[in-house]
Amino acid sequence: MPTNDSRSLHSFIARHVVDIPRSGIRDFFDIVSTMKDVISLGIGEPDFDTPWHVREFTVFALEHGATHYTSNMGLLELRRAIALYVEKTFRASYDPEKEILITVGVSEALDLALRALLNPGDEVLYHEPCYVSYRADVVLAHGRPLTVETRRDNDFRLTRAMLERQATPRTKLLLLNFPNNPTGATLRKEDLEEIAAFARERDLLVITDEIYAELTHDGEHTSIASLPGMKERTIFLHGFSKAWAMTGFRLGYACAPPELTEAMMKVHQYTMLCAPTMSQKAAIEALTKPETDVKVMADEYRRRRNLLVRGFEDIGLPCSRPGGAFYAFPSIGHLGISSRDFALKLLEEEKVAVVPGTAFGACGEGFVRCAYATSMDNLQEAMKRMGRFVKRLKNS
Amino acid sequence: MDELLTILKNNALEKPETIARMLNLSVDEVKKRIAEYEQQGVIRAYQAILNVDQLDLNQVTAVIEVKVTPEREGGFNRVASRISRFPEVQSVYLMSGAYDLLLFVAGRNLKEVALFVSEKLATLDGVISTSTHFMLKTYKHHGVLMETESADERLQVSP
Ligand SMILES: Cc1ncc(COP(=O)(O)O)c(C=O)c1O
Numbered sequence: 293m294p295t296n297d298s299r300s301l302h303s304f305i306a307r308h309v310v311d312i313p314r315s316g317i318r319d320f321f322d323i324v325s326t327m328k329d330v331i332s333l334g335i336g337e338p339d340f341d342t343p344w345h346v347r348e349f350t351v352f353a354l355e356h357g358a359t360h361y362t363s364n365m366g367l368l369e370l371r372r373a374i375a376l377y378v379e380k381t382f383r384a385s386y387d388p389e390k391e392i393l394i395t396v397g398v399s400e401a402l403d404l405a406l407r408a409l410l411n412p413g414d415e416v417l418y419h420e421p422c423y424v425s426y427r428a429d430v431v432l433a434h435g436r437p438l439t440v441e442t443r444r445d446n447d448f449r450l451t452r453a454m455l456e457r458q459a460t461p462r463t464k465l466l467l468l469n470f471p472n473n474p475t476g477a478t479l480r481k482e483d484l485e486e487i488a489a490f491a492r493e494r495d496l497l498v499i500t501d502e503i504y505a506e507l508t509h510d511g512e513h514t515s516i517a518s519l520p521g522m523k524e525r526t527i528f529l530h531g532f533s534k535a536w537a538m539t540g541f542r543l544g545y546a547c548a549p550p551e552l553t554e555a556m557m558k559v560h561q562y563t564m565l566c567a568p569t570m571s572q573k574a575a576i577e578a579l580t581k582p583e584t585d586v587k588v589m590a591d592e593y594r595r596r597r598n599l600l601v602r603g604f605e606d607i608g609l610p611c612s613r614p615g616g617a618f619y620a621f622p623s624i625g626h627l628g629i630s631s632r633d634f635a636l637k638l639l640e641e642e643k644v645a646v647v648p649g650t651a652f653g654a655c656g657e658g659f660v661r662c663a664y665a666t667s668m669d670n671l672q673e674a675m676k677r678m679g680r681f682v683k684r685l686k687n688s
Numbered sequence: 689m690d691e692l693l694t695i696l697k698n699n700a701l702e703k704p705e706t707i708a709r710m711l712n713l714s715v716d717e718v719k720k721r722i723a724e725y726e727q728q729g730v731i732r733a734y735q736a737i738l739n740v741d742q743l744d745l746n747q748v749t750a751v752i753e754v755k756v757t758p759e760r761e762g763g764f765n766r767v768a769s770r771i772s773r774f775p776e777v778q779s780v781y782l783m784s785g786a787y788d789l790l791l792f793v794a795g796r797n798l799k800e801v802a803l804f805v806s807e808k809l810a811t812l813d814g815v816i817s818t819s820t821h822f823m824l825k826t827y828k829h830h831g832v833l834m835e836t837e838s839a840d841e842r843l844q845v846s847p
Contacts, residue, residue, distance in 0.1 A: 321846070332844045334845035334846070335842050335843065335846050337842055337846055339842070341837075423847065473847075595695070595711065596710070599709045599710050603709070645844060668706070668710075672706065
């Protein structure tokens with residue numbers, strides 16, 4: 293067998309893996325990481341430290357032997373805490389024994405859901421711009437990605453009409469993410485009700501990634517799982533990475549009807565076995581102690597959002613007001629430059645990193661993602677630099 | 689607490705222009721509300737939080753527990769406000785538990801503080817006893833850690 297020839301090694305790689313393009317984020321990361329003193333608005337994770345009591349409890353748990361496997365489903369105590377929390381926060385009730393599965397982040401939960409449900413060629417309908425993993429995850433599960441494009445003139449909201457235009461008889465799943473990465477878009481309850489009705493009429497299952505739910509800045513978050521007739525056909529995904537600033541703990545969960553949970557559990561059991569035990573302990577601490585942690589961080593994100601939106605107004609970048617998460621998605625299309633070139637030049641000339649909108653789908657062309665998971669001082673400085681930069685572009 | 693106060697408590701130097709943006713208010717409204725808080729005495733002062741251990745100041749701080757006989761009218765207030773007048777006294781709190789007042793007292797050295805206690809404090813009418821502890825090192829002051837946190841460990845760009 294030829295082993296030293298990289299071309300022939302390439303021929304060993306599965307075709308569907310070869311077909312997945314390299315992530316636009318990784319690509320950009322490689323460029324940014326060669327530079328010094330960059331203000332990065334490119335980071336998709338909280339700048340806050342994990343709340344101290346959670347870290348301290350994790351150390352305690354480690355000292356007391358939380359180093360073994362747990363049951364495949366995850367610690368029952370954690371599943372019970374999650375059931376209470378989800379019921380109270382999202383108004384959807386799940387049986388901790390049969391309907392909640394602890395996973396390695398929302399990342400694994402999404403992968404499990406797709407692999408458990410898709411036959412080769414089944415279509416998954418989702419909205420772009422979206423989180424970078426969705427398309428690849430669908431393809432890896434041998435499904436067919438089917439996208440609808442959300443638009444700035446509609447504040448990147450998803451409507452029933454948009455879904456209707458795209459859905460086909462082969463469509464099996466609808467994948468939702470609100471508040472949205474990268475646009476910060478949220479949905480109103482009325483929008484969700486129409487989407488829910490569409491899912492029921494077309495007999496679609498819904499996977500809803502609500503990882504940013506607690507970071508909703510205006511109004512109240514509604515989960516599609518809480519709408520009438522939806523719990524039965526919804527896989528609700530959530531985790532601790534964003535609102536609790538626990539990205540490195542790698543902990544999330546899926547809530548779904550027993551048959552679906554069981555199916556995901558099968559894949560999880562044979563591929564992951566269980567989520568890290570110390571992280572599960574940490575999550576119990578995070579959920580069962582008062583929630584001021586989350587509120588303090590959410591309040592700060594909202595203030596930064598306000599600051600940033602006004603900043604974009606001032607420097608002349610049209611930006612729809614993000615209702616949640618910690619991303620703004622200003623438009624740069626009118627400047628006669630591609631998203632990628634904008635991001636590259638901005639990095640080169642002003643040392644501010646943003647992510648080209650195209651990393652989140654082709655319809656992200658004309659936009660850049662700015663994460664406000666960074667200090668108020670950094671945001672103000674970044675705005676100043678971007679202002680200078682945009683002015684130069686306009687004059688050139 | 690009013691979010692405006694939360695912001696100022698974190699950073700008293702935050703400009704009204706910036707606060708206005710964070711809270712979606714007009715600059716005039718922010719200025720007006722700050723002025724009101726100052727007038728009402730809700731905002732008492734604006735100070736920098738120093739890491740005095742770094743300054744080599746020739747200064748010691750003592751924490752002093754004081755037992756006091758309450759007065760028939762006014763309870764502890766009269767004694768407490770008399771004690772508060774001394775410029776070397778940094779903070780005064782009325783406490784529940786084994787003693788009544790807790791003081792933070794600054795002096796140039798141990799002897800100076802000892803003199804303050806024996807001559808000024810212990811001799812006040814109503815003061816029954818004192819117990820003095822000297823502070824050795826500050827780790828955290830008014831919610832601020834005195835050691836710089838480690839740098840941002842996050843990847844520069846992530847999904
Ligand atoms: C929409 C969305 N879903 C899922 C994830 C991944 O979350 P986790 O850390 O729980 O795997 C992210 C992280 O950026 C995200 O933005």
